[in-house]
Amino acid sequence: MAKTKNIAPIVEEQPTTTLAMHPKKFAMWLFIVSILMAFGGLVSAYIVRKGDGNWLEFDLPTIFYWSTGVILLSSATMHWAIASARKDELGQVKLAMLATFGLGLAFLAMQWQGWADLVAQGIYFAGRTSNPAGSFLYVLSGLHGLHLMGGLVFLVLILVAVFQLQVHAKSMVRIEMCATYWHFLDVLWVFLFVFLLVNAN
Numbered sequence: 001m002a003k004t005k006n007i008a009p010i011v012e013e014q015p016t017t018t019l020a021m022h023p024k025k026f027a028m029w030l031f032i033v034s035i036l037m038a039f040g041g042l043v044s045a046y047i048v049r050k051g052d053g054n055w056l057e058f059d060l061p062t063i064f065y066w067s068t069g070v071i072l073l074s075s076a077t078m079h080w081a082i083a084s085a086r087k088d089e090l091g092q093v094k095l096a097m098l099a100t101f102g103l104g105l106a107f108l109a110m111q112w113q114g115w116a117d118l119v120a121q122g123i124y125f126a127g128r129t130s131n132p133a134g135s136f137l138y139v140l141s142g143l144h145g146l147h148l149m150g151g152l153v154f155l156v157l158i159l160v161a162v163f164q165l166q167v168h169a170k171s172m173v174r175i176e177m178c179a180t181y182w183h184f185l186d187v188l189w190v191f192l193f194v195f196l197l198v199n200a201n
């Protein structure tokens with residue numbers, strides 16, 4: 001009589017599930033969502049307050065048009081940095097990051113000049129002669145500028161990492177996070193600029 005062999009049951013290994021997004025990127029997106037909520041609240045308050053009347057009509061400083069172009073250009077240089085990092089062209093990454101940083105500084109300087117132009121028009125942030133229209137403009141542009149300063153610090157940290165050879169084609173998480181945040185700030189300013197342009201008067 002033939003002996004039967006014990007055949008162990010075949011157990012199929014289930015593929016291990018991995019997170020679809022890097023935890024640091026997920027945390028950054030949560031931060032971006034919180035920023036959007038803050039600006040959404042300010043924009044809503046702007047619309048409601050304007051509907052109450054006593055709203056000063058004025059033209060946006062001309063330099064805000066130029067600063068919008070500058071920040072859009074900085075998105076292009078940031079994209080250049082990402083594309084170069086994926087090709088391990090670290091020299092190009094350094095140039096692109098430095099260009100982005102310089103354009104970010106130029107944007108802030110132009111925003112400051114825009115505030116000076118507002119003061120020259122008699123539009124102040126607070127005081128007896130201030131108006132809610134001007135106050136909202138200072139708050140929206142100032143809060144955006146504050147977040148952009150944070151973006152500049154982020155740029156410096158990534159640039160240091162590039163010089164230390166910690167950013168390359170196989171280590172893209174940090175520079176991708178920086179690019180995402182920077183592009184977000186660019187899009188946010190374009191939205192604010194168009195919103196103010198349409199609703200200032």
